[in-house]
Amino acid sequence: MISVRDGQNHILSRITATVAPELVPVTRALGRVLAEDFQAPFDVPPADNSAVDGYAVASADIPAAGTSELVVVADLAAGSIFDGRLTAGQALRIMTGAPMPAGADTVYPQEIVERDDRRVRIGPLAKGANVRLRGEDVEAGAIVIETGTVLRPQEIGLVTSLGAWQLMVYRRPRVALMSTGDEVAEPGTPRRPGQIYDANRFTLRGSIEQCGGEVIDLGIVPDERETLRARLHEAAAGADVVLTSGGVSVGVYDLVKEVLAEVGAIDFWQVAMQPGRPLAVGSIGGAAFFGLPGNPVASLLSFMLFVRPVVYKLAGRRTLFPDAWQARALERMPKKVGRTEYKRGILRFADGAWDVRTTGPQGSGILSSMVAGNCLIVLDEARGDVAAGELVTVEPF
Ligand code: AMP
Ligand code: MG
Secondary structure (H helix, E strand, O other), X not given: OEOHHHHHHHHHHOOOOOOOEXXXXXXXXXXXEEOOOEEOOOOEOOOOEEOOOEEEXXXXXXXXXXXXXXXXXXXXXXXXXXXXXXXXXXXXXXXXXXXXXXXXXXXXXXXXXXXXXOEEEEOOOOOOOOEEOOOOOEOOOOEEEOOOOEOOHHHHHHHHHOOOOEEEEEOOOEEEEEEEOOOEEOOOOXXXXXXXXXXXXXXXXXXXXXXXXXXXXXXXXXOOHHHHHHHHHHHHHHOOEEEEEOOOOOOOOOHHHHHHHHHOEEEEEEEXXXXXXXXXXXXXXXXXXXXXXXXXXXXXXXXXXXXXXXXXXXXXXXXXXXXXEEEEEOOOEOOOXXXXXXXXXXXXXXXXXXXXXXXXXXOOOOOHHHHHOOEEEEEOOOOOOEOOXXXXXXXXX
């Protein structure tokens, strides 16, 4: 038996390189991982400019008390610049965002002055008021987004404000995927007696896409040695990661184990967890290999724990594991000491605190428990039963 944590560390230690970077237009960069630090090519704002609609003046002309009158030399719109210089006794009508004219350092909001034809009457005001300084948002040369950051809309807006129209991101890791088992039927085709429709290939496909991978779908492979071997070779040729589901337990038809032992370097683990004990881990050619269990909940959970961090690491992400929170258990939860248990929970905020209950029956084949739930309740190896009212760790999904 291997613990979940040791298993994760072992798997991640084998991933020593990321996938290659590629250049994409900013319109295709959402959700991608930045592959180089993004440095500001210039100051933002690029020049001192007005924060309000009003009048730019030199602080030397500001009265200490009472009022004084200045001559308005020009009206300047946003986007245009005043190429002269203000001299003593002059003011410039200026719009929000317009660059400050030479000779001025302070702006009066239009609401606090009196304008009369070519003149404006002003009172006392602090030097430098209502001026946004060059570089106050971002200084030229500063790293504004670090490599390994997943790009959200605001990161993309920031780089476009800095003039970028394409970005260097990691290409999506390619994950080849197949279901195994004579009993597994393709949805949309007739099902023979004794067959079940494929669930795993579709939960796994969605999971791969959700974590930024590209799916190579190799369909359903029957429990036949030769077909499986050929399909695995095909998978390894074009993929960074190869995934199978089913066939890793100890049944007569659990061929994945045997075939893998021939074609790649594989360990078969019994992971101290529930659900999802059996796991095959290794490599085929240059690809990382994971043989996930067949039971749908076990298969999805094993993906979350062991495959997702690998896809993240290959994709160059800085953060490999989800945030964990704490919530108050609303019910008693049986728990065996010596294994990590993952119950599907319903997490909710009620009466000023987070609480959680299980979704009901927790069998490893009950996929509807993942549908009813919105989090994993993570009960660590050392602990026993949870009493109602105790705090437990939860990971929202
Ligand atoms: P196995 O490890 O191949 O013996 O599979 C364990 C259980 O998971 C069996 O009940 C299988 O029928 C079921 N199972 C295997 N593959 C799938 C799949 N792709 N979708 C849904 N259930 C599956
Ligand atoms: Mg099987």
